[in-house]
Amino acid sequence: MNPVVSKVREAKLEFYRKKGKIHAKAVQGRFNSLRWAMVWLTQIVFYGVCWLPWATEAGTRQAILFDIADEKLYLFDLVLWPQDALLLAIVLILAATALFFTTAIAGRLFCGFACPQTVYTSIFVWIESRVEGDHLARLRLDQGPMSARKLLIKSIKHGIWALVAAWTAITFVGYFTPIRELLPAIASLQTGPWETFWLLFYATFTYLQAGLAREAVCQHMCPYSRFQGVMIDSETANVSYDAQRGEPRGALRQAGNKGDCIDCGICVQVCPTGIDIRDGLQYQCINCGLCIDGCDEVMDRIGAPRGLIRFASEGELAGRPKIARVWSRPRALVYVGLLLVFTALGAWTLNERVLLRVEVHRDRGALMQETTEGRIENSYTLKLINMEEATRQFRIAVSGLPGLRIEGASEFAVEPGRVHTVTLTLSSPLEGVPSGVQPIAFETVALHDRSLAVREMSTFILPTH
Numbered sequence: 001m002n003p004v005v006s007k008v009r010e011a012k013l014e015f016y017r018k019k020g021k022i023h024a025k026a027v028q029g030r031f032n033s034l035r036w037a038m039v040w041l042t043q044i045v046f047y048g049v050c051w052l053p054w055a056t057e058a059g060t061r062q063a064i065l066f067d068i069a070d071e072k073l074y075l076f077d078l079v080l081w082p083q084d085a086l087l088l089a090i091v092l093i094l095a096a097t098a099l100f101f102t103t104a105i106a107g108r109l110f111c112g113f114a115c116p117q118t119v120y121t122s123i124f125v126w127i128e129s130r131v132e133g134d135h136l137a138r139l140r141l142d143q144g145p146m147s148a149r150k151l152l153i154k155s156i157k158h159g160i161w162a163l164v165a166a167w168t169a170i171t172f173v174g175y176f177t178p179i180r181e182l183l184p185a186i187a188s189l190q191t192g193p194w195e196t197f198w199l200l201f202y203a204t205f206t207y208l209q210a211g212l213a214r215e216a217v218c219q220h221m222c223p224y225s226r227f228q229g230v231m232i233d234s235e236t237a238n239v240s241y242d243a244q245r246g247e248p249r250g251a252l253r254q255a256g257n258k259g260d261c262i263d264c265g266i267c268v269q270v271c272p273t274g275i276d277i278r279d280g281l282q283y284q285c286i287n288c289g290l291c292i293d294g295c296d297e298v299m300d301r302i303g304a305p306r307g308l309i310r311f312a313s314e315g316e317l318a319g320r321p322k323i324a325r326v327w328s329r330p331r332a333l334v335y336v337g338l339l340l341v342f343t344a345l346g347a348w349t350l351n352e353r354v355l356l357r358v359e360v361h362r363d364r365g366a367l368m369q370e371t372t373e374g375r376i377e378n379s380y381t382l383k384l385i386n387m388e389e390a391t392r393q394f395r396i397a398v399s400g401l402p403g404l405r406i407e408g409a410s411e412f413a414v415e416p417g418r419v420h421t422v423t424l425t426l427s428s429p430l431e432g433v434p435s436g437v438q439p440i441a442f443e444t445v446a447l448h449d450r451s452l453a454v455r456e457m458s459t460f461i462l463p464t465h
Contacts, residue, residue, distance in 0.1 A: 021142060022215050023135040024125070025269040029293025038113045039122055047167075050174040057390040057416065066176045072417060079387060079417055083357060090346040094339065101335035103231045106311065107238040111224065112288035117217050120168075120210035121272070124161055131157040135269070161211045162203075169203035215273045218286055225283045234314040235329055239287050241267075241278045241309050242317060249278075260304045267291035267309060277309060287311075356394070357385040358444045358454045368461045375427040377407065378460050382422040384444065386414035393447040396424065400440030401460060403429040411447070428460060435464045 054063040054076055065074040073080040080087060102109050111118060132138045132153055141150060173195055174182050185191045191199065209217060218225060232238070246261035261278070268276045270291055273284045277291050295309040363379035370376055386392050395411045398404050407425040414420040426440070440460045446452035 022272065022274040023138045023142075024272050024274075024290075025135045025266070025294070026129065027266075027270040027290055027294045027297070029290075029296060031289030031293050035113055035118075035122065035288060035290075039119050042114065042116075042119055043123075047171050050171055050179045062178050062180075064175060065178060068176060070417075077389065079389060081357075081385070081387060084353065087346065087349055087353075090342055090349065094342050094346065097335055097338045097342065100231055101332065101339065103228055104233070104236060104329070104331050104335060106287065107232055107236055108225070108228060108285065108287045111218065111222075111286035115286075117209060117222070118272075118286065118288070120206060121214050123164065124210040125214075125272075127160050127164070128157055131160065158211070161207055165203045165207040165211075166199075168206045169199045169201075172202050173198050215284075218273050219284050228283070231331075233329070233331065237311045237313050237316075238281055239277060239285060239289060239292060239309065240281065240312045240314075240317060242307070242312070243278070244317070246278070246308050260299070260302075260308050262298065262302065264298055266294040266298055270294040354452070354454065355387040356392075356444065356446060356452055356454050357383075357387065358442065358456050359383040359385075360442050360456045360458045362458055368463070370430070370463075371427065374430050376430055376462055377425050377427045380424045380426065380442075380458065382424060382442065382444075384412060384414050384420045384422060386416060386418055386420070389416045391415050395445050395447060396422070397443045397445070398426055398440055399443065401428050401433050401438055403433070404440060404460065426460060428462065430463070433462060435462050437461050 049064055050062065052063040053060050054074070056077075061074060063074070063076050067074065071082050099110055128138065129135075132141055141153065144150060170182065170186065171179070176198075177185075177195055182191070182195070185195070186199070213221070241261075245259065247259045249259050249261035249263045251262055267278065268274070268291075270293070271277070272288060272290065273286060275282050275284050277285065289311070292309050292311070296306045299306050299308060359382065361381045361383075363381065366379060368376050368378055382396070384394055386394075391413055393411060393413050396406065397410065398406060405427060407427050412420060412422055438460050440458055442456045442458060444454045444456070
């Protein structure tokens with residue numbers, strides 16, 4: 001075999017080497033506390049907000065609800081329609097830009113503290129530790145032969161995992177189907193096909209990703225880990241090992257050891273992705289900071305200062321000062337500028353959002369008709385969309401031709417968050433008006449607020465003289 005090809009093959013095998021299941025050692029410290037604070041915060045919001053009722057003039061509904069059937073998104077007092085897709089696009093752009101900015105400043109900080117994969121893996125590992133024991137007990141159990149005890153312990157663990165995954169799926173679907181309607185439907189086995197699909201899919205997805213895949217997602221499946229390198233530079237703060245201070249490493253009892261690293265391996269044992277941070281920056285590192293907590297414990301025991309492993313940039317480790325580095329970096333300034341621009345654009349779009357929409361459709365089945373009074377009539381269908389959470393009265397007026405008027409009612413009540421279809425007949429005198437197709441305008445005004453008005457153009461067809 002060609003030696004070059006052989007080396008490439010060996011590199012690939014090393015890159016995708018199978019380490020087996022990682023049983024990370026539990027560690028206490030400020031970063032572990034911060035991670036669990038994020039777990040509590042995110043899950044209280046996720047599991048709790050779908051149960052939050054919200055009172056409106058139309059009644060009480062779920063505070064946050066993605067009502068796909070009626071094509072509406074309820075966010076507390078705000079009701080968004082498909083026409084408000086620009087706002088959703090702005091929110092997504094802001095989220096992506098904020099993620100890029102965070103990465104430029106502190107690497108994969110989102111991955112280590114707020115990513116759903118990290119959060120649910122932490123929950124599932126906590127359950128595993130309570131059922132099977134600490135990392136050494138779990139390792140011995142996995143390596144031991146199958147027995148009745150092992151089968152019982154594994155069954156209990158996977159059963160609890162399945163319950164957590166099922167409740168997570170129910171909560172997720174509860175943001176699309178009101179949770180108070182979903183639970184009775186599940187209990188009576190009367191969920192719809194799409195609800196059933198997403199309940200099964202999301203429960204299975206959560207169980208597999210958080211319970212079985214775990215670190216493999218961060219190592220091989222997450223695309224973010226692959227392109228994060230283009231968003232960081234030498235001034236990005238990452239979890240880093242201070243080699244100048246730690247090397248040469250070795251046990252305290254070894255003569256001639258001048259480095260602070262005693263090669264205890266705690267930083268590897270506590271890492272959820274199983275890497276050795278002393279090997280330098282690696283794409284698998286999620287910047288969770290657990291190795292910092294573990295190393296700080298060891299430094300406290302041996303009487304050395306903390307910070308052998310810490311959040312630091314390449315420049316800082318090389319001895320360069322870090323005064324005002326953030327504001328002198330073009331990359332960070334671009335992200336800050338984008339955040340400000342899209343925040344202002346989103347606020348302006350939301351402020352200028354019109355809560356009344358009118359669609360005018362001319363009846364194409366009959367161009368026109370002449371009445372016994374000698375007037376010409378055209379028919380129209382108007383769709384009045386009341387985007388407020390209260391019933392509103394609207395008055396419709398027409399203009400564009402002398403003597404043009406509405407035959408019948410011109411005021412209509414529209415229920416909150418509804419589309420009200422109105423059939424209107426307009427008539428124009430036959431004499432003293434132009435012939436052929438003439439432009440006209442429909443003026444729709446809210447009676448409770450005259451500033452809320454919409455003008456829509458259409459055409460009126462008259463006989464050709």
